[in-house]
Amino acid sequence: DVNSKMLGWRVMGPGIVTRGIGDKSMVGYETIDFLEGQVAMRRPERFGAYTLEDLPPIPGDHRARASYKAAQYAPGDYEAIISQRPVAVHAMEHPTKFDAGVFLFRKMLRDAVRGANPAANPDNFAEWLRSVGGAPNSYCSGNVFEIPEGASVEQEIANRRHVSRQIVAILTESEALKGDGRSAFVREKFDDLERSVRNPLPQ
Incomplete structure:
Protein backbone atom coordinates (compact mmCIF):
# COMPACT_ATOMS: atom_id res chain seq x y z
CA ASP A 1 0.00 0.00 0.00
CA HIS A 94 20.43 16.58 -1.82
CA PRO A 95 20.11 17.27 1.91
CA THR A 96 21.53 20.31 3.67
CA LYS A 97 22.29 20.80 7.35
CA PHE A 98 18.77 22.20 7.75
CA ASP A 99 17.39 18.73 6.97
CA ALA A 100 18.90 17.22 10.12
CA GLY A 101 15.51 16.99 11.81
CA VAL A 102 14.04 15.08 8.87
CA PHE A 103 16.85 12.54 8.94
CA LEU A 104 16.62 12.15 12.72
CA PHE A 105 12.88 11.52 12.44
CA ARG A 106 13.46 8.93 9.71
CA LYS A 107 15.92 7.13 11.96
CA MET A 108 13.40 7.12 14.80
CA LEU A 109 10.77 5.60 12.51
CA ARG A 110 13.19 2.96 11.18
CA ASP A 111 14.24 1.99 14.70
CA ALA A 112 10.59 1.67 15.73
CA VAL A 113 9.56 -0.39 12.70
CA ARG A 114 12.59 -2.69 12.88
CA GLY A 115 12.35 -3.20 16.62
CA ALA A 116 15.70 -1.53 17.33
CA ASN A 117 13.97 0.67 19.92
CA PRO A 118 11.89 -1.64 22.17
CA ALA A 119 10.31 1.36 23.90
CA ALA A 120 8.71 2.51 20.64
CA ASN A 121 5.41 0.66 20.84
CA PRO A 122 1.78 1.70 21.48
CA ASP A 123 1.68 0.41 25.07
CA ASN A 124 4.78 2.30 26.12
CA PHE A 125 3.61 5.45 24.37
CA ALA A 126 0.28 5.27 26.17
CA GLU A 127 2.03 4.75 29.50
CA TRP A 128 4.29 7.77 28.86
CA LEU A 129 1.29 9.91 27.93
CA ARG A 130 -0.48 8.91 31.14
CA SER A 131 2.66 9.70 33.14
CA VAL A 132 2.53 13.33 32.00
CA GLY A 133 -1.19 13.64 32.62
CA GLY A 134 -2.03 13.63 28.94
CA ALA A 135 -0.34 17.03 28.52
CA PRO A 136 3.32 16.65 27.52
CA ASN A 137 5.52 19.70 27.13
CA SER A 138 5.55 20.93 23.55
CA TYR A 139 7.49 23.43 21.49
CA CYS A 140 6.75 25.88 18.69
CA SER A 141 8.66 28.26 16.46
CA GLY A 142 6.40 31.28 16.78
CA ASN A 143 8.56 33.35 19.13
CA VAL A 144 9.51 36.82 17.89
CA PHE A 145 12.32 38.88 19.40
CA GLU A 146 12.77 42.61 18.87
CA ILE A 147 16.54 42.98 18.60
CA PRO A 148 18.67 45.37 16.58
CA GLU A 149 20.28 44.36 13.33
CA GLY A 150 24.01 43.68 13.53
CA ALA A 151 26.43 46.38 12.44
CA SER A 152 27.89 43.96 9.90
CA VAL A 153 26.97 40.67 8.29
CA GLU A 154 29.42 38.91 10.58
CA GLN A 155 27.89 40.52 13.67
CA GLU A 156 24.37 39.67 12.50
CA ILE A 157 25.34 36.02 12.04
CA ALA A 158 26.97 35.95 15.47
CA ASN A 159 23.88 37.54 17.08
CA ARG A 160 21.51 35.06 15.46
CA ARG A 161 23.60 32.11 16.53
CA HIS A 162 23.84 33.42 20.07
CA VAL A 163 20.09 34.02 20.36
CA SER A 164 19.24 30.64 18.81
CA ARG A 165 21.52 28.75 21.18
CA GLN A 166 20.17 30.63 24.19
CA ILE A 167 16.60 29.80 23.16
CA VAL A 168 17.47 26.11 22.99
CA ALA A 169 19.17 26.33 26.40
CA ILE A 170 16.13 28.04 27.96
CA LEU A 171 13.68 25.52 26.54
CA THR A 172 15.88 22.65 27.66
CA GLU A 173 15.98 24.07 31.17
CA SER A 174 12.19 24.50 31.15
CA GLU A 175 11.64 20.80 30.52
CA ALA A 176 11.54 20.12 34.27
CA LEU A 177 8.53 22.45 34.66
CA LYS A 178 4.88 22.02 33.69
CA GLY A 179 1.87 24.10 32.72
CA ASP A 180 1.63 27.76 33.70
CA GLY A 181 4.88 27.57 35.65
CA ARG A 182 6.78 26.53 32.54
CA SER A 183 5.10 29.20 30.41
CA ALA A 184 5.98 31.93 32.92
CA PHE A 185 9.56 30.69 33.20
CA VAL A 186 10.06 30.70 29.42
CA ARG A 187 8.52 34.17 28.99
CA GLU A 188 10.70 35.62 31.73
CA LYS A 189 13.87 34.07 30.34
CA PHE A 190 13.00 35.15 26.79
CA ASP A 191 12.40 38.73 27.98
CA ASP A 192 15.77 38.69 29.76
CA LEU A 193 17.45 37.37 26.62
CA GLU A 194 15.84 40.05 24.46
CA ARG A 195 16.95 42.81 26.84
CA SER A 196 20.50 41.46 26.98
CA VAL A 197 20.79 41.57 23.19
CA ARG A 198 19.11 44.96 22.80
CA ASN A 199 21.15 46.52 25.60
CA PRO A 200 24.44 44.60 25.84
CA LEU A 201 26.67 45.26 28.83
CA PRO A 202 29.90 47.24 28.18
CA GLN A 203 32.88 45.02 27.44
Missing part, protein backbone atom coordinates in the same frame (compact mmCIF):
# COMPACT_ATOMS: atom_id res chain seq x y z
CA VAL A 2 1.57 3.29 -1.10
CA ASN A 3 -1.39 5.55 -0.25
CA SER A 4 -1.57 7.99 2.62
CA LYS A 5 -3.82 10.70 3.99
CA MET A 6 -2.62 13.95 5.56
CA LEU A 7 -4.52 15.60 8.40
CA GLY A 8 -3.47 19.05 9.53
CA TRP A 9 -4.31 20.80 12.79
CA ARG A 10 -4.56 24.60 12.84
CA VAL A 11 -4.24 25.85 16.41
CA MET A 12 -5.40 29.38 17.16
CA GLY A 13 -5.57 31.47 20.30
CA PRO A 14 -3.88 34.42 22.02
CA GLY A 15 -0.93 32.31 23.13
CA ILE A 16 -0.33 30.91 19.62
CA VAL A 17 -1.43 33.58 17.11
CA THR A 18 -0.09 36.55 19.06
CA ARG A 19 -0.66 39.06 16.25
CA GLY A 20 -4.32 38.14 15.79
CA ILE A 21 -3.94 37.21 12.13
CA GLY A 22 -5.56 33.77 12.24
CA ASP A 23 -8.56 33.43 9.91
CA LYS A 24 -10.92 30.54 10.70
CA SER A 25 -12.95 31.29 7.56
CA MET A 26 -10.06 29.96 5.48
CA VAL A 27 -9.44 26.75 7.40
CA GLY A 28 -11.02 23.55 6.14
CA TYR A 29 -10.76 20.83 3.54
CA GLU A 30 -7.92 21.67 1.15
CA THR A 31 -7.34 25.11 2.62
CA ILE A 32 -5.36 26.78 5.37
CA ASP A 33 -5.07 30.43 6.31
CA PHE A 34 -1.32 30.95 6.27
CA LEU A 35 1.26 29.84 3.71
CA GLU A 36 0.30 28.86 0.19
CA GLY A 37 1.50 25.45 -0.92
CA GLN A 38 0.35 23.55 2.17
CA VAL A 39 -2.39 21.75 0.22
CA ALA A 40 -2.98 20.62 -3.37
CA MET A 41 -5.06 23.62 -4.45
CA ARG A 42 -4.00 27.25 -4.46
CA ARG A 43 -6.39 29.87 -3.08
CA PRO A 44 -7.61 31.45 -6.37
CA GLU A 45 -8.89 28.04 -7.49
CA ARG A 46 -10.06 26.87 -4.06
CA PHE A 47 -12.22 29.91 -3.32
CA GLY A 48 -12.93 30.89 -6.92
CA ALA A 49 -14.80 27.70 -7.75
CA TYR A 50 -15.76 26.34 -4.33
CA THR A 51 -16.98 27.41 -0.91
CA LEU A 52 -15.31 26.55 2.38
CA GLU A 53 -17.82 23.76 3.00
CA ASP A 54 -17.20 22.05 -0.37
CA LEU A 55 -15.00 18.98 -0.83
CA PRO A 56 -13.30 19.73 -4.16
CA PRO A 57 -11.88 16.78 -6.12
CA ILE A 58 -8.09 16.40 -6.11
CA PRO A 59 -6.44 14.70 -9.14
CA GLY A 60 -4.57 11.49 -8.39
CA ASP A 61 -1.67 12.77 -10.51
CA HIS A 62 -0.38 16.00 -8.96
CA ARG A 63 0.80 17.16 -12.41
CA ALA A 64 -2.84 17.30 -13.51
CA ARG A 65 -3.66 20.03 -11.00
CA ALA A 66 -4.77 23.39 -12.37
CA SER A 67 -2.16 25.02 -10.09
CA TYR A 68 0.72 22.75 -11.19
CA LYS A 69 2.57 25.44 -13.19
CA ALA A 70 2.25 28.01 -10.41
CA ALA A 71 3.44 25.41 -7.93
CA GLN A 72 6.60 24.87 -9.97
CA TYR A 73 7.47 28.56 -9.70
CA ALA A 74 6.67 28.71 -5.98
CA PRO A 75 6.66 25.19 -4.52
CA GLY A 76 5.39 24.61 -1.01
CA ASP A 77 5.39 21.81 1.53
CA TYR A 78 2.74 19.95 -0.48
CA GLU A 79 4.99 19.83 -3.54
CA ALA A 80 7.90 18.60 -1.43
CA ILE A 81 5.77 15.74 -0.10
CA ILE A 82 3.83 14.71 -3.21
CA SER A 83 6.81 14.76 -5.59
CA GLN A 84 8.77 12.10 -3.72
CA ARG A 85 7.06 9.23 -5.67
CA PRO A 86 5.30 6.39 -3.81
CA VAL A 87 8.51 5.31 -2.12
CA ALA A 88 11.19 7.98 -1.76
CA VAL A 89 14.62 7.22 -3.20
CA HIS A 90 16.98 8.75 -0.66
CA ALA A 91 19.96 8.40 -3.01
CA MET A 92 18.38 11.09 -5.20
CA GLU A 93 18.15 13.61 -2.41
Whole structure:
Protein backbone atom coordinates (compact mmCIF):
# COMPACT_ATOMS: atom_id res chain seq x y z
CA ASP A 1 0.00 0.00 0.00
CA VAL A 2 1.57 3.29 -1.10
CA ASN A 3 -1.39 5.55 -0.25
CA SER A 4 -1.57 7.99 2.62
CA LYS A 5 -3.82 10.70 3.99
CA MET A 6 -2.62 13.95 5.56
CA LEU A 7 -4.52 15.60 8.40
CA GLY A 8 -3.47 19.05 9.53
CA TRP A 9 -4.31 20.80 12.79
CA ARG A 10 -4.56 24.60 12.84
CA VAL A 11 -4.24 25.85 16.41
CA MET A 12 -5.40 29.38 17.16
CA GLY A 13 -5.57 31.47 20.30
CA PRO A 14 -3.88 34.42 22.02
CA GLY A 15 -0.93 32.31 23.13
CA ILE A 16 -0.33 30.91 19.62
CA VAL A 17 -1.43 33.58 17.11
CA THR A 18 -0.09 36.55 19.06
CA ARG A 19 -0.66 39.06 16.25
CA GLY A 20 -4.32 38.14 15.79
CA ILE A 21 -3.94 37.21 12.13
CA GLY A 22 -5.56 33.77 12.24
CA ASP A 23 -8.56 33.43 9.91
CA LYS A 24 -10.92 30.54 10.70
CA SER A 25 -12.95 31.29 7.56
CA MET A 26 -10.06 29.96 5.48
CA VAL A 27 -9.44 26.75 7.40
CA GLY A 28 -11.02 23.55 6.14
CA TYR A 29 -10.76 20.83 3.54
CA GLU A 30 -7.92 21.67 1.15
CA THR A 31 -7.34 25.11 2.62
CA ILE A 32 -5.36 26.78 5.37
CA ASP A 33 -5.07 30.43 6.31
CA PHE A 34 -1.32 30.95 6.27
CA LEU A 35 1.26 29.84 3.71
CA GLU A 36 0.30 28.86 0.19
CA GLY A 37 1.50 25.45 -0.92
CA GLN A 38 0.35 23.55 2.17
CA VAL A 39 -2.39 21.75 0.22
CA ALA A 40 -2.98 20.62 -3.37
CA MET A 41 -5.06 23.62 -4.45
CA ARG A 42 -4.00 27.25 -4.46
CA ARG A 43 -6.39 29.87 -3.08
CA PRO A 44 -7.61 31.45 -6.37
CA GLU A 45 -8.89 28.04 -7.49
CA ARG A 46 -10.06 26.87 -4.06
CA PHE A 47 -12.22 29.91 -3.32
CA GLY A 48 -12.93 30.89 -6.92
CA ALA A 49 -14.80 27.70 -7.75
CA TYR A 50 -15.76 26.34 -4.33
CA THR A 51 -16.98 27.41 -0.91
CA LEU A 52 -15.31 26.55 2.38
CA GLU A 53 -17.82 23.76 3.00
CA ASP A 54 -17.20 22.05 -0.37
CA LEU A 55 -15.00 18.98 -0.83
CA PRO A 56 -13.30 19.73 -4.16
CA PRO A 57 -11.88 16.78 -6.12
CA ILE A 58 -8.09 16.40 -6.11
CA PRO A 59 -6.44 14.70 -9.14
CA GLY A 60 -4.57 11.49 -8.39
CA ASP A 61 -1.67 12.77 -10.51
CA HIS A 62 -0.38 16.00 -8.96
CA ARG A 63 0.80 17.16 -12.41
CA ALA A 64 -2.84 17.30 -13.51
CA ARG A 65 -3.66 20.03 -11.00
CA ALA A 66 -4.77 23.39 -12.37
CA SER A 67 -2.16 25.02 -10.09
CA TYR A 68 0.72 22.75 -11.19
CA LYS A 69 2.57 25.44 -13.19
CA ALA A 70 2.25 28.01 -10.41
CA ALA A 71 3.44 25.41 -7.93
CA GLN A 72 6.60 24.87 -9.97
CA TYR A 73 7.47 28.56 -9.70
CA ALA A 74 6.67 28.71 -5.98
CA PRO A 75 6.66 25.19 -4.52
CA GLY A 76 5.39 24.61 -1.01
CA ASP A 77 5.39 21.81 1.53
CA TYR A 78 2.74 19.95 -0.48
CA GLU A 79 4.99 19.83 -3.54
CA ALA A 80 7.90 18.60 -1.43
CA ILE A 81 5.77 15.74 -0.10
CA ILE A 82 3.83 14.71 -3.21
CA SER A 83 6.81 14.76 -5.59
CA GLN A 84 8.77 12.10 -3.72
CA ARG A 85 7.06 9.23 -5.67
CA PRO A 86 5.30 6.39 -3.81
CA VAL A 87 8.51 5.31 -2.12
CA ALA A 88 11.19 7.98 -1.76
CA VAL A 89 14.62 7.22 -3.20
CA HIS A 90 16.98 8.75 -0.66
CA ALA A 91 19.96 8.40 -3.01
CA MET A 92 18.38 11.09 -5.20
CA GLU A 93 18.15 13.61 -2.41
CA HIS A 94 20.43 16.58 -1.82
CA PRO A 95 20.11 17.27 1.91
CA THR A 96 21.53 20.31 3.67
CA LYS A 97 22.29 20.80 7.35
CA PHE A 98 18.77 22.20 7.75
CA ASP A 99 17.39 18.73 6.97
CA ALA A 100 18.90 17.22 10.12
CA GLY A 101 15.51 16.99 11.81
CA VAL A 102 14.04 15.08 8.87
CA PHE A 103 16.85 12.54 8.94
CA LEU A 104 16.62 12.15 12.72
CA PHE A 105 12.88 11.52 12.44
CA ARG A 106 13.46 8.93 9.71
CA LYS A 107 15.92 7.13 11.96
CA MET A 108 13.40 7.12 14.80
CA LEU A 109 10.77 5.60 12.51
CA ARG A 110 13.19 2.96 11.18
CA ASP A 111 14.24 1.99 14.70
CA ALA A 112 10.59 1.67 15.73
CA VAL A 113 9.56 -0.39 12.70
CA ARG A 114 12.59 -2.69 12.88
CA GLY A 115 12.35 -3.20 16.62
CA ALA A 116 15.70 -1.53 17.33
CA ASN A 117 13.97 0.67 19.92
CA PRO A 118 11.89 -1.64 22.17
CA ALA A 119 10.31 1.36 23.90
CA ALA A 120 8.71 2.51 20.64
CA ASN A 121 5.41 0.66 20.84
CA PRO A 122 1.78 1.70 21.48
CA ASP A 123 1.68 0.41 25.07
CA ASN A 124 4.78 2.30 26.12
CA PHE A 125 3.61 5.45 24.37
CA ALA A 126 0.28 5.27 26.17
CA GLU A 127 2.03 4.75 29.50
CA TRP A 128 4.29 7.77 28.86
CA LEU A 129 1.29 9.91 27.93
CA ARG A 130 -0.48 8.91 31.14
CA SER A 131 2.66 9.70 33.14
CA VAL A 132 2.53 13.33 32.00
CA GLY A 133 -1.19 13.64 32.62
CA GLY A 134 -2.03 13.63 28.94
CA ALA A 135 -0.34 17.03 28.52
CA PRO A 136 3.32 16.65 27.52
CA ASN A 137 5.52 19.70 27.13
CA SER A 138 5.55 20.93 23.55
CA TYR A 139 7.49 23.43 21.49
CA CYS A 140 6.75 25.88 18.69
CA SER A 141 8.66 28.26 16.46
CA GLY A 142 6.40 31.28 16.78
CA ASN A 143 8.56 33.35 19.13
CA VAL A 144 9.51 36.82 17.89
CA PHE A 145 12.32 38.88 19.40
CA GLU A 146 12.77 42.61 18.87
CA ILE A 147 16.54 42.98 18.60
CA PRO A 148 18.67 45.37 16.58
CA GLU A 149 20.28 44.36 13.33
CA GLY A 150 24.01 43.68 13.53
CA ALA A 151 26.43 46.38 12.44
CA SER A 152 27.89 43.96 9.90
CA VAL A 153 26.97 40.67 8.29
CA GLU A 154 29.42 38.91 10.58
CA GLN A 155 27.89 40.52 13.67
CA GLU A 156 24.37 39.67 12.50
CA ILE A 157 25.34 36.02 12.04
CA ALA A 158 26.97 35.95 15.47
CA ASN A 159 23.88 37.54 17.08
CA ARG A 160 21.51 35.06 15.46
CA ARG A 161 23.60 32.11 16.53
CA HIS A 162 23.84 33.42 20.07
CA VAL A 163 20.09 34.02 20.36
CA SER A 164 19.24 30.64 18.81
CA ARG A 165 21.52 28.75 21.18
CA GLN A 166 20.17 30.63 24.19
CA ILE A 167 16.60 29.80 23.16
CA VAL A 168 17.47 26.11 22.99
CA ALA A 169 19.17 26.33 26.40
CA ILE A 170 16.13 28.04 27.96
CA LEU A 171 13.68 25.52 26.54
CA THR A 172 15.88 22.65 27.66
CA GLU A 173 15.98 24.07 31.17
CA SER A 174 12.19 24.50 31.15
CA GLU A 175 11.64 20.80 30.52
CA ALA A 176 11.54 20.12 34.27
CA LEU A 177 8.53 22.45 34.66
CA LYS A 178 4.88 22.02 33.69
CA GLY A 179 1.87 24.10 32.72
CA ASP A 180 1.63 27.76 33.70
CA GLY A 181 4.88 27.57 35.65
CA ARG A 182 6.78 26.53 32.54
CA SER A 183 5.10 29.20 30.41
CA ALA A 184 5.98 31.93 32.92
CA PHE A 185 9.56 30.69 33.20
CA VAL A 186 10.06 30.70 29.42
CA ARG A 187 8.52 34.17 28.99
CA GLU A 188 10.70 35.62 31.73
CA LYS A 189 13.87 34.07 30.34
CA PHE A 190 13.00 35.15 26.79
CA ASP A 191 12.40 38.73 27.98
CA ASP A 192 15.77 38.69 29.76
CA LEU A 193 17.45 37.37 26.62
CA GLU A 194 15.84 40.05 24.46
CA ARG A 195 16.95 42.81 26.84
CA SER A 196 20.50 41.46 26.98
CA VAL A 197 20.79 41.57 23.19
CA ARG A 198 19.11 44.96 22.80
CA ASN A 199 21.15 46.52 25.60
CA PRO A 200 24.44 44.60 25.84
CA LEU A 201 26.67 45.26 28.83
CA PRO A 202 29.90 47.24 28.18
CA GLN A 203 32.88 45.02 27.44
